[in-house]
Amino acid sequence: MRITAEGLGWSASGTPVVRGVGLDIAPGETVGLLGPNGSGKSSLLRCLAGLRVPDTGTVRYDGVPVRDLSPRAIARRVAFVAQDSGLDTDLRVTDVVGLGRTPFRDRWRGPDAHDRAVVAAALERVGLTALAGRPWQNLSGGERQRAHIARAFAQQPYGLLLDEPTNHLDVKHQLELMELLADADQTVLVALHDLALAARHCDRLLLMHDGVLVADGAPADVLTSENLARIFEVEAELSADALGRPAVTYRGPLRGTVPGPPSRSPSRQGTP
Numbered sequence: 001m002r003i004t005a006e007g008l009g010w011s012a013s014g015t016p017v018v019r020g021v022g023l024d025i026a027p028g029e030t031v032g033l034l035g036p037n038g039s040g041k042s043s044l045l046r047c048l049a050g051l052r053v054p055d056t057g058t059v060r061y062d063g064v065p066v067r068d069l070s071p072r073a074i075a076r077r078v079a080f081v082a083q084d085s086g087l088d089t090d091l092r093v094t095d096v097v098g099l100g101r102t103p104f105r106d107r108w109r110g111p112d113a114h115d116r117a118v119v120a121a122a123l124e125r126v127g128l129t130a131l132a133g134r135p136w137q138n139l140s141g142g143e144r145q146r147a148h149i150a151r152a153f154a155q156q157p158y159g160l161l162l163d164e165p166t167n168h169l170d171v172k173h174q175l176e177l178m179e180l181l182a183d184a185d186q187t188v189l190v191a192l193h194d195l196a197l198a199a200r201h202c203d204r205l206l207l208m209h210d211g212v213l214v215a216d217g218a219p220a221d222v223l224t225s226e227n228l229a230r231i232f233e234v235e236a237e238l239s240a241d242a243l244g245r246p247a248v249t250y251r252g253p254l255r256g257t258v259p260g261p262p263s264r265s266p267s268r269q270g271t272p
């Protein structure tokens with residue numbers, strides 16, 4: 001499924017958070033969404049997932065404006081994995097993952113054999129089969145994160161939008177998840193703070209700063225020492241790993257004034 005946006009803008013309490021964003025993610029592409037804290041990644045993802053109504057612009061799934069789709073129709077196309085869902089429930093893990101089947105069920109019908117098979121396959125994909133019967137409250141942070149990802153897979157979406165899904169995961173599970181996303185048939189947009197993971201597993205990277213998309217391209221074109229200085233305010237050296245992907249070596253935070261970002265639209269007053 002192709003996910004596109006043009007002229008996307010969203011404000012919170014009168015302050016622009018997402019500003020004039022245009023993007024085009026091709027079917028099956030795995031795209032990383034990068035940017036410093038507060039740059040607007042989560043807000044953009046929520047606009048793309050139909051969870052926020054943009055003030056300006058249009059999001060389309062395969063050319064269909066999302067504003068013309070019902071929540072159920074959206075959920076049949078796209079799954080969203082939040083940064084921290086804060087879910088607190090008495091349900092078992094398998095039931096939480098089963099929530100991903102909601103868009104496909106009649107309100108009063110319980111899960112059928114097909115739903116159960118889809119949920120079992122989703123748990124298997126994230127390596128949580130052994131914990132299927134455990135109470136949700138007993139899970140560790142990383143196990144919950146993987147269960148949320150299984151819930152998204154159980155939704156059998158055409159597009160996956162994920163907000164820092166590697167946050168609570170140990171290194172092995174970070175690598176496994178990124179491999180899963182890169183190999184998935186779905187169109188994937190994933191917000192990440194780990195630039196090494198992004199460089200290693202994403203086909204393309206989008207870089208946000210102050211609500212604006214300031215770079216969009218191959219990892220080696222987006223992860224430059226200039227962008228790391230201007231946008232992330234760190235001193236870093238870029239080299240190529242054995243497979244030619246960019247590898248980042250941090251020297252430390254930049255102190256003092258750094259040049260402003262290579263904005264595609266006018267910067268907000270007071271930005272670097």
Ligand SMILES: Nc1ncnc2c1ncn2[C@@H]1O[C@H](COP(=O)(O)OP(=O)(O)OP(=O)(O)O)[C@@H](O)[C@H]1O
Binds near residue numbers: 044
């Ligand atoms: N509902 C809201 N009301 C007020 N301000 C908001 C709201 N949602 C987001 N913001 C503000 O918008 C800015 C962007 O937030 P957002 O969560 O989109 O950034 P982010 O890039 O995902 O950040 P992080 O990397 O820290 O998760 C922040 O300054 C945030 O405080």
